[in-house]
Amino acid sequence: MELLEIIKSLSNETRLNILEWLKDPFAHFPEEELSQDTPELGVCVSDIAKKAGMSVPTVSDYLKTMSSANILIATRKGQWTYYKRNEKSIQDLATHIKDKL
Amino acid sequence: MELLEIIKSLSNETRLNILEWLKDPFAHFPEEELSQDTPELGVCVSDIAKKAGMSVPTVSDYLKTMSSANILIATRKGQWTYYKRNEKSIQDLATHIKDKL
DNA sequence: TAGGTATTTAGGTAATTCCCTAAATTTGTG
DNA sequence: CACAAATTTAGGGAATTACCTAAATACCTA
Numbered sequence: 001m002e003l004l005e006i007i008k009s010l011s012n013e014t015r016l017n018i019l020e021w022l023k024d025p026f027a028h029f030p031e032e033e034l035s036q037d038t039p040e041l042g043v044c045v046s047d048i049a050k051k052a053g054m055s056v057p058t059v060s061d062y063l064k065t066m067s068s069a070n071i072l073i074a075t076r077k078g079q080w081t082y083y084k085r086n087e088k089s090i091q092d093l094a095t096h097i098k099d100k101l
Numbered sequence: 102m103e104l105l106e107i108i109k110s111l112s113n114e115t116r117l118n119i120l121e122w123l124k125d126p127f128a129h130f131p132e133e134e135l136s137q138d139t140p141e142l143g144v145c146v147s148d149i150a151k152k153a154g155m156s157v158p159t160v161s162d163y164l165k166t167m168s169s170a171n172i173l174i175a176t177r178k179g180q181w182t183y184y185k186r187n188e189k190s191i192q193d194l195a196t197h198i199k200d201k202l
Numbered sequence: 203t204a205g206g207t208a209t210t211t212a213g214g215t216a217a218t219t220c221c222c223t224a225a226a227t228t229t230g231t232g
Numbered sequence: 233c234a235c236a237a238a239t240t241t242a243g244g245g246a247a248t249t250a251c252c253t254a255a256a257t258a259c260c261t262a
Binding site: 145146147157158161162165177179180181182 | 237238239240241242
């Protein structure tokens with residue numbers, strides 16, 4: 001639990017938004033572009049980039065930052081990299097702030 | 102509750118350290134330099150700057166950033182400005198992350 | 203193997219953050 | 233009022249972050 005790294009990974013509006021969107025992909029992304037196993041795998045880079053209105057490389061880097069901080073989980077499947085939230089880490093963060101910060 | 106503003110105010114190692122130190126001023130600052138009502142008022146800018154090993158203006162600005170985000174509470178008394186933690190806001194942050202992030 | 207799609211890596215400019223010194227302000231005191 | 237102590241404001245250089253385009257890589261499929 002690298003608190004500073006986690007906090008930095010969240011200290012950007014777009015990255016916070018991505019975390020929100022991934023809470024409920026079906027509410028935030030066009031259904032036809034979601035993989036059939038989205039709840040399990042998450043959403044792929046280019047769909048997130050489109051939603052964010054930013055370039056794919058920028059968003060790819062954001063997602064990598066958040067998964068390095070262990071806040072997102074990446075799954076490579078074929079040519080796609082899917083990202084989903086790491087709910088455990090998010091809860092651990094909340095607990096850490098509550099009890100230790 | 103401006104989540105992004107709060108997170109940004111915490112996204113720096115020195116500022117995180119300050120928050121830690123203020124959890125227990127008697128454990129982190131020389132007793133003789135603490136005000137007699139430190140638990141109530143907190144610790145003054147120059148003592149925090151000394152502990153941080155940074156210039157007073159830099160730390161003054163850090164403290165202002167954190168109190169603007171409502172994570173610290175500032176109290177001016179005479180020529181000193183004392184800062185203490187806003188425990189309520191810190192708990193609110195934890196709860197927000199747990200339930201809403 | 204050739205070509206297409208998705209992603210990542212490289213490299214660069216602009217914006218923001220870090221953190222300093224100097225100057226200005228606030229408050230207390232003789 | 234004059235001076236001293238604590239803090240804040242201004243201003244600036246260095247480092248980091250934001251976010252882009254171009255190029256490279258990975259993987260699929262004919």
